[in-house]
Amino acid sequence: MNSTEKMNTIDLVNKNLAKRYRAEKRFKAYGIASIGFGLLCLVFLFTDIIGKGYTAFVQSYIQLEVNLDADTLDISDPSDPNQIAGANYMGVVKKALRERFPDVSGRRDKRKLYRLVSNGSGFDLRKMLEADPSILNTKQTIWLIADDDIDTYIKSASKDGKVFTGRVDEQAQGWVKSLIDNDEVETRFNTVFFTNGDSREPEQAGIRGAIMGSLFTMFVTLILSFPIGVAAAVYLEEYAPKNKWTDLIEVNINNLAAVPSIIFGLLGVAIFIGMFGMQRSLPLVGGMVLTLMTLPTIIISSRAAIKAVPPSIREAALGIGASKMQMILHHVLPLAMPGMLTGAIIGLAQALGETAPLLMIGMVAFIVDIPGGVADPATVLPVQIFLWSDSPERAFVERTSAAIMVLLGFLIIMNALAVWLRKRLERRW
Amino acid sequence: MEATASVDNAAQAEESKLKTMKEEVIAQPSVDDVQGTVGTPFVENAKMSMRDVNVYYAEKQAIFNVGLDIGKNEVVAMIGPSGCGKSTFLRCLNRMNDTIDICKVEGSLTLEGQDIYDPKLDVVPLRARVGMVFQKPNPFPKSIYDNVAYGPRIHGLTSRKAELDEIVETSLRKASLWDEVKDRLQAPGTGLSGGQQQRLCIARTIAVSPEVILMDEPCSALDPIATAKIEELIAELSENFTIAIVTHSMQQAARVSNRTAYFHLGKLIEVNDTEKVFTNPEHELTEAYITGRFG
Known part of the structure; x- marks a missing residue:
């Protein structure tokens, strides 16, 4: 009597044992599933952010032969810092662009041409001239920051898949292609992003x-x-x-x-x-x-x-x-x-x-x-x-x-x- | 009316019958009718003397009318079952109970005639005079040297490095720990074994040269060998210090103390020379405890 009762208890325990282990496995699985879900969200978030953002760490530059002649710059006395500060740097940049693409005519097309480079390029030239006044009246080969639309186009063109043209029309695309073919476009690490403050111009904006x-x-x-x-x-x-x-x-x-x-x-x-x-x-x-x-x-x-x-x-x-x-x-x-x-x-x-x-x-x-x-x-x-x-x-x-x-x-x-x-x-x- | 009375009577009879049965089984003498303390609670050359001490935790009274003297250079052991109030009483002697908000102490407690519960008295110098060693070894998480030097430093006993070194060395020697740690004084105190840690705590306590050392079950967390070392140490220390020790081990009380006080449910039942307590106790409760009938 006693021993059969004992047997029964053991049997009952054994019978339940499998159920208990299954429940335990399920319990563990819930935890693993939760962690997996969390990790998945995290991976999704990171791939999205990094996928969208990594291109911001590089920036396209356009090479131009800029003639820093004092006349175009409107500098009559190079020793006057006010004149150096207030000089017409965009003028020489525009002139350089016209010389690079001589067959562009008409006001509208010229304006489009000027938008190839950032309109903050003048500041870079000023900094160069302030650092080294001897380059006045010389021809310099300078890398200028590309405008944000051009930059976006160049970066998307260098990637596989659909090219994002945005506001860059076919004529401008032709100019960019010609620049790329002549190795006059370069993408470099975007230092501006880490050294500048905010700006209305994306290519000049930094954190x-x-x-x-x-x-x-x-x-x-x-x-x-x-x-x-x-x-x-x-x-x-x-x-x-x-x-x-x-x-x-x-x-x-x-x-x-x-x-x-x-x-x-x-x-x-x-x-x-x-x-x-x-x-x-x-x-x-x-x-x-x-x-x-x-x-x-x-x-x-x-x-x-x-x-x-x-x-x-x-x-x-x-x-x-x-x-x-x-x-x-x-x-x-x-x-x-x-x-x-x-x-x-x-x-x-x-x-x-x-x-x-x-x-x-x-x-x-x-x-x-x-x-x-x-x-x-x-x-x-x-x-x-x-x-x-x-x-x-x-x-x-x-x-x-x-x-x-x-x-x-x-x-x-x-x-x-x-x-x-x-x-x-x-x-x- | 009559019916209820007879029912009451029957219930009472039943109850008293149960009570006698219980007493027959356990034969536990009652503490309710203990009036005062038997034996010799008071001595001639008292270092600390306590009279009519009552301690309350909020509404609950933990100590009832305890009177006891601790003689100069004497080792007094306090024994008794768990919850009898011996630790509470010990912690009153250097006002460690101050840290418990709900604890209230009444009565007269004096150190060389000075009331230690005088509101004007500063507890900081009191605790420098009456040091304490705790149940669990509690060295600071600092080096061995800094553990011992901490007391002398905060009390400003010395400002010279050489003197401090000397205090540390003599304290460690007195705690018979010097030989074991002299090569690694900068090692953390918490890295020592349990028994060494407790001796370090004793060294830390005697570094400020207290007059009285209170020990609250100093060996309860230690193995027999470490316990034997501490007991040896207590015997040596009694030459220079007055010691009150709470212990759960009756053998320990018998080995280290001059007089033994037996506490029971907050009352001091008996105080006598240790030998007398363990061979010929005066009170039946004491006898019941030391013969192991409860506790």
């Missing part, structure tokens, strides 16, 4: 201004939010009595973390700009608005890090007569530092990608100059992406994707830094 703006904004955010966040966390964890007030504060910090970021932007407009009369578009104001947004993240992660310090370490310090401040400064904070830094970097990475609140405080303005400090008008990377994605020019599409790549690069670097710092500073006990 340097946005990167500097982002750096200044992040700097302000970091130096404000980290000390304030850590101080608040230390007080709340170590000193604050546990009562209704601290409960209320805690609930509100958690609430603050969930407030939509555009609300912080409105708050910034109302307080920093409206009440304190600060200027719009400043990294200083942007940094302060993002500080409000980042603080809850830093406070919450710092509190968690402080809580994770084992009580035995606190007791050890107090037990040999350390004051509370000594206990915190010598033992709790060093042990909590990796966690707090991780929280701060993740908070900053979040702030780096933030757009909405910065739109509210005017960092969406079109700013060509590269900011030199926190009090210079600036824009930031995500806002620059937003601005370019809204532009009608075809060449801004690839630049938008390229800017997204740069932004993602910064985010990856910051997250890697967080991981590295945590590994580096982590101490075992």
Whole structure:
């Protein structure tokens, strides 16, 4: 009786066993499927962005024989810097183009011809002349930046598949072909993209201004939010009595973390700009608005890090007569530092990608100059992406994707830094 | 009316019958009618003396009217079943209970006649005079040297490197750890074995030259060999320091202490010379505990 009962139990267990293992396999498969889906989305996103954007890292240049004669440049006295600065550089470029394609006649065709090169080419010539005045009245072989439409056409022509002509008509295509056949077109690494500020002309537009703006904004955010966040966390964890007030504060910090970021932007407009009369578009104001947004993240992660310090370490310090401040400064904070830094970097990475609140405080303005400090008008990377994605020019599409790549690069670097710092500073006990 | 009364009576009779049965089985003497402490809780040359100490955690009372003296250069062991309040009492002696918000201490606790719960008294120098060694070895995640030097540094005992080196060396020697670590003073303290870590904690405590050392089950996380070393050390340290030790091991209490205090459910039942407690206890509760009938 007893043994048969036992047999039955075992049989029942065995019978269920297969079912249990199947359920377990399914359970695991759900997880794998979720991860796979996530990875697939990520791959799709990256291929899309990189596929659209990688061409922005190269730029077409057109070779021209430019005669820098003083007459066409309208320079009578080469020692006068005002004349050098105000000279008619586009005149010599146009003349060079006419000489390269002598059979082009008629106003309309000539205008089309002039649009082969960027109308910012004059600045490049000016820079050359300023650097080396002896080239005045000589013939120079110069590589000039191609216009964005021409650049897009050249790049798409060098790829397989459908050629994107856009606004480049057959006549202009013929000129480009003739230039290519004579090896007078070259694609080079697009340094302009990394050294220039924003521009209406895609071929002259760069992200340097946005990167500097982002750096200044992040700097302000970091130096404000980290000390304030850590101080608040230390007080709340170590000193604050546990009562209704601290409960209320805690609930509100958690609430603050969930407030939509555009609300912080409105708050910034109302307080920093409206009440304190600060200027719009400043990294200083942007940094302060993002500080409000980042603080809850830093406070919450710092509190968690402080809580994770084992009580035995606190007791050890107090037990040999350390004051509370000594206990915190010598033992709790060093042990909590990796966690707090991780929280701060993740908070900053979040702030780096933030757009909405910065739109509210005017960092969406079109700013060509590269900011030199926190009090210079600036824009930031995500806002620059937003601005370019809204532009009608075809060449801004690839630049938008390229800017997204740069932004993602910064985010990856910051997250890697967080991981590295945590590994580096982590101490075992 | 009558009917209910008879039912009540029957219930009462049943209850008392159950109670006697229970007592017969466990034969556990009741602590409710313990009045005061038997034996010799008070001594002539007291270093610390505690009178009528009551400790509360919020509403719950953990210690009831405890009075005890700790004599100069004496080792007093505190034993008793889990939750009897011996650790709580020990932690009152250098105000470590201050860190627990809900803990309230009443009564008179003095160190050489000075009230240690005087609101004007600063706990920082108090803890320099009354050091503590904890149950789990808790070295700082710093080097061995810095662990020992931490106390002298924060109290500003010396500003010269040579003097600090000397303090570190003598403390490690007193904790009989010097020979094992002298070649690797800059190695992390957390890399030592459990027993070495606990001796390091003892060295850290004696580096600030306290007058009293409180030990809260210092060997409970250690193996027998490490335990034997610590016990040896306690015997040596008692020449210079006054020691109060809480322990779960009765053998340990018997080996290291001069007097033994037996706590039970927050009351101090008996204090006597260690030999007397373990051979001829005065109180039936003590006897029940040391013979292993509960605990």
